Amino acid sequence: MIKISKIAYYLPQSVLTNEDLEKEFPEWSSNRIKEKVGITQRHVSAENETVLDLAIRSSEKLFEGYDKNKIDFILFCTQSPDYFLPTTACILQDKLGLRKNIGAMDFNLGCSGFVYGLAFAKGLIAAGIAQSILLVTSETYTKHLNPKDKGNRSIFGDASASVIVEKADNKRDYKFCLGTDGSGAENLIVKKGAFRTDFQLNSDHEFNADDLYMNGPEIFNFTIENIPGLVKETLETNELTMENIDHFVFHQANSFMLNYLRKKIKIPAEKFYIDMEKTGNTVSATIPIALKNMIDKGMLKEGDKVLLAGFGVGYSWGATILEI
Numbered sequence: 001m002i003k004i005s006k007i008a009y010y011l012p013q014s015v016l017t018n019e020d021l022e023k024e025f026p027e028w029s030s031n032r033i034k035e036k037v038g039i040t041q042r043h044v045s046a047e048n049e050t051v052l053d054l055a056i057r058s059s060e061k062l063f064e065g066y067d068k069n070k071i072d073f074i075l076f077c078t079q080s081p082d083y084f085l086p087t088t089a090c091i092l093q094d095k096l097g098l099r100k101n102i103g104a105m106d107f108n109l110g111c112s113g114f115v116y117g118l119a120f121a122k123g124l125i126a127a128g129i130a131q132s133i134l135l136v137t138s139e140t141y142t143k144h145l146n147p148k149d150k151g152n153r154s155i156f157g158d159a160s161a162s163v164i165v166e167k168a169d170n171k172r173d174y175k176f177c178l179g180t181d182g183s184g185a186e187n188l189i190v191k192k193g194a195f196r197t198d199f200q201l202n203s204d205h206e207f208n209a210d211d212l213y214m215n216g217p218e219i220f221n222f223t224i225e226n227i228p229g230l231v232k233e234t235l236e237t238n239e240l241t242m243e244n245i246d247h248f249v250f251h252q253a254n255s256f257m258l259n260y261l262r263k264k265i266k267i268p269a270e271k272f273y274i275d276m277e278k279t280g281n282t283v284s285a286t287i288p289i290a291l292k293n294m295i296d297k298g299m300l301k302e303g304d305k306v307l308l309a310g311f312g313v314g315y316s317w318g319a320t321i322l323e324i
Contacts, residue, residue: 002122003168004322005132006066007292009161010057011043011279016153025150033154034277038255042157042280044142051078051138052088054160056095059136062162068096071164073130074104075120077113077137077284079313080144081106084194092136103130110188111251111312112178113137113284114161115320118308119176121165133165137284144190144212152214155254157280161288174321177234184222184315187215222315223257228265230309234319245271245321246304247294251311252276252286273299284310291322300324 018030018040034040045054055076076089089104103124109116117135124130138160145152191209227250235241248267250258255274262272275290276282282289287308294300304324311317 001168001171001173002118002125002165003171004291005164005166006062007161007163007288007295008058008061008064009159009285009289009292010054010061011157011159012045012049012054014044014046015041016044016157017041018154021150021154028150028154036254036256037155038258038274038276039154039157039280040277042142042155043159045140045158049140050082051080051140051160052082052091052095054140054158055088055092055136055138055162058138058160058162059092059096059134062134062164063096066164068098070132071098071134072102073121073124073133074098074102075117075133075135076104076106077109077117077135078106078139079108079110079283080140089136098134109316110283110314111253111281111286112310112314112316112318114287115176115308115310115318116178116316117284118165118320118322119178119318122176125165125167131167135163135165137161137163137288139283139285141212141281141283146208146211149211151216152212155281157282159279159282159285159289161282161285161292163288171323174323175234175237176318176320177230177237178318179226179230179316181222181226181315184218187218187222187315188313189213219312220257223253223311224260224264226315226317227261227309227311230311230317230319231265231307234307234309234321238321240305240321242267244305245307247300247306248272248309249287249290249294249306250309252279252290253281253312283312
């Protein structure tokens with residue numbers, strides 16, 4: 001029912017390498033970082049560079065060879081917006097010179113955001129509200145990080161991915177499986193910045209409340225407990241088996257977590273795509289970046305079935321089948 005017609009992404013120019021981190025934290029080895037999380041570098045937005053700036057760049061690349069006047073809705077996923085209000089998607093419409101008789105909205109989700117965005121796009125298309133949707137996942141998590149937080153600084157990078165989602169009458173209507181568990185909210189949170197300033201963490205917050213706090217072990221436990229079941233549910237809901245899937249593309253959290261999941265779910269290594277070495281964890285942008293890289297490498301052919309799974313902050317998770 002829906003298809004991804006085109007993908008483009010943009011990475012900020014500034015690069016933070018493992019060697020750079022090793023200079024700041026001599027007790028850390030650049031090779032050890034690579035072995036642990038599968039990342040050698042990550043891109044970091046400049047001080048005056050925002051998710052809107054990144055989204056403009058990725059969307060301009062997207063519209064090379066595509067008529068932007070076809071776009072009739074913008075879905076913009078971010079957890080580091082330019083403003084509380086107005087909506088970043090509205091400003092993006094103007095900056096890109098898109099038609100004014102289109103819809104535009106932001107939604108606040110992290111690592112599950114791309115899958116949720118596809119679900120929203122499917123609903124808009126099914127309802128006849130839109131036919132060609134610009135789905136943007138743009139994030140600058142590094143702005144949330146404390147400079148002394150070597151753990152999170154080794155993982156997260158900034159990026160924007162822009163995707164065109166369109167109606168596809170010749171594609172099977174694959175169903176989505178979505179999940180939420182707000183009891184895990186405190187395990188990945190920026191405590192201050194909005195209006196609830198009295199949110200109490202159950203554990204000590206290492207840095208000040210303006211910084212991103214992540215309880216790594218609890219996030220890992222949440223993932224291992226929920227994602228194998230998500231994959232099983234998605235296959236069963238769509239009346240498919242593991243053998244029917246050509247590729248599995250999960251949120252690119254870190255290589256240790258992904259390899260653990262792959263082995264637990266018993267996914268063949270040749271079907272499981274991992275690609276974050278040069279970008280790091282770019283939150284909601286990881287899956288579209290991975291898909292674009294797979295396309296550029298000639299790994300995807302028409303008719304391939306790809307199981308997409310996003311999971312993280314919220315807690316929030318979602319999965320579906322994408323047919324190329």
